[in-house]
Amino acid sequence: MRKGTHRRRDPIESALRKPPIVANQGLSELRYLILTQGLSNDPDRDFCTYRPYVWCILLKVSPIQSNDYLALIHRGASPAYSKIRNDTFRTLTTDMSFQRRVSETSLIRILNALAWKRWDHHRLKQQQQQQTSRSRRGSRLHSLQHGGYTQSSPTIKAGGHSSSFFGDDDNVSVSELYVQGLNVLAAPFLYTCCSETQAFALFDKYIHTCCPLYVKPMLDGVHLGLKLLDTSLKIIDPTLFSYLKGKLLTAELYGFASLLTMSACTPPLNEVLVLWDFLIAFGPHMNILAVIAQLLLIRDSILASQSPMTLLRTFPPLQAKKVITLAVSFVPKLPEELYDLLVRHTYDETVADRIKAL
Template identity: 50%
Template sequence: MQSPKMEAFPSLPPPVHEYHSPPSPRTHRTLRKLQSAHNLGAAARITNPPPLVPLVPLVPQQILQDPSLRSISPTRQQSLNRSPQRHRANSDATPPNLLVVNPAIPLNTKRSALSRTSSAADNMSIDRLIRDGPPEGDVDGALESMRLKVLDQGIKSDTDGMSSSRIYVWLIFLDAPVVTTDDYLGLVHRGASPAYSKIRNDTFRTLTTDPLFRRRVSEASLIRLLNAIAWKLHDVNEERRPTSSRQSLPASSCGSPSRSEISQNMASSPAAKSRARALTLTTEDSEVNASEPGTYVQGMNVLAAPFLYAARSEAEAFAAFYRLLTRECPGYIRGAMDGVHRGLALVDRVLAIVDPKLSLYLTSKALSAEIYAFPSVLTLCACTPPLPEVLRLWDFLFAYGPHLNILCIVAQLIMMRNELLDSLSPIKLLRSFPALQADQIKRTALAIVKMIPDDVYTEIVKHAL
């Protein structure tokens, strides 16, 4: 059965920044676009997430060497029975391009297939879906159609990875609620959060070798976003504590500082002036509760970077980033980052299943994922350039589940297996992964999905919660 024809992306004009011009028809179109994106995303809760991609298992050599994988025509596969064990996975929809290489290998009948799509949405572009909302109010069908479009066509962007639609697609897939600019500014204007000193120790070195990021995103913007996130997480933690155990912060940290306090801080030293300019309002009391868990961990600066790069405002980046942290991977920033360590253990387990030879070789060199894959797990591979490829990989992860990042890391290891096996010191190669190739990583990761047992996949789905 052939996939329905999908409308090509319209050419989207670059954003025009007009700060003092009167309202125009474009303004109203933008407002409608934001409203329809909210209707498609935050207003609807998906109660039945799509099932797992049914793919024929491929051994690593087939994944890497079979030239037929580069020219496979779009096909679809029959539905299978759904596994009752998996509840939150979004990685279950049949992709337009199935990697069917060895039909003799039986499919795992516990994995299910394609969720219902909307025929009307199938004939609409992603940009039109965002602008007009789900046709006939069919939210679930429109979401499934959008997932397939992202996997098959991708999100249209320029060579720098810039797209006027990407951030809205991410907000929809993350089911992020609307955050008003006033709410975001309220967090910014509270001044330095308990984690402020940690944030300032990290922001200046965020993607320092990426000229695209440095040209578009300022350190001040990154500081504001992370500080606002830290305040929000701090408030949530305080609300969960018994009243008797809540910590009281100085007045200058809990509310907006007075004008005299701001002036005193700005005049105290050049460093204080720099911090005040970067954060708009700040204080010197940045060490209060700096070790409080669940507000900021090292590496969140890199995880936040693609959101600021893709978003058209800091408030949009805040909404998407906060939703990712609190809904998809809260275990990555909680306590001793237990979710990250569970993810690293799963990288080792999955690699041992899909490529025992490479796994044994790395083990013989005393190389576990804890040594070389920690940044890739924590940042969803955002630590590996180039940034435009990171954005394309994130399109896939947000559409089908950020937990699939574990398989994407294993896919990168398989893609460099020959170099690793030929190296007497593979750690030199693993210190810095090769440049991301999003399309090849996605294809390899989707092939790996069917090579792992159901119980391992269930752990992957839940590891970051």
């Protein structure tokens, strides 16, 4: 770098270069700096060059071997390939910076690789279940043969088997491999990262560790989140909640896309990345409060409208810092039990019944 062109590091860059005495202390400091300072763009590129490294630290993603990603790519089209192709060309089409930086082919590759990885996971699970079932059947047959029963006992047919153990359930449903919204969730990782390999590692870790219920075939976590959004809004702003309810507008109608994509469906992308810094640092559950914050930023317009769905069909351009400030301010207003459900609904299936009963 030539003399006079050196750029002073911001607090987060400095924190990244300073090895923490205790790992958890370093993560806490990083989260605090993200909340109070935010990541800085390189003024020459209008882009944060160290953002992917911050995400790797927060998600605890170690560098993966390129060969692992390439092996998935070289397997060719997955069973979900057609479904993926039906979505990729529609991904963030209005964001020119994304269109210039990320090609559709790279988006197809990363989603197809993910589909193969999910296929492997479900096939392994099926094989384990089949093996367990065979073991149980074998134990049962052994107990029948050696516990006073003969092979001609009508309880079990000698030499018989259930077809379910021999291939009928070997196929993995396409809905297990690819679900609605994965294309938009992948987009910020591809836009931000230095390589497809890095983007794939972060994307895979985020959806399967932070919000696995959001990418189940029936989008279980998303629907639980929508129920929590209604419940939280009723506490945070009962007037707005009542007005929307009077218009028969629940979160299922206006909040689905925002929850499904962690608000990545609301442009501009550079603001989405700022919001995602916060969500990756503090948890995807905070997106519910971020959506409520977006509602409150247009609260007066909603209350003045006789047809508020016209406003809610497309949220105004995202203002990440305002949204984050409001979202954080909502936390103390929520009962502890409700906030616990908010935190756990993205990954813990055991809270589903409690949320549905709200």
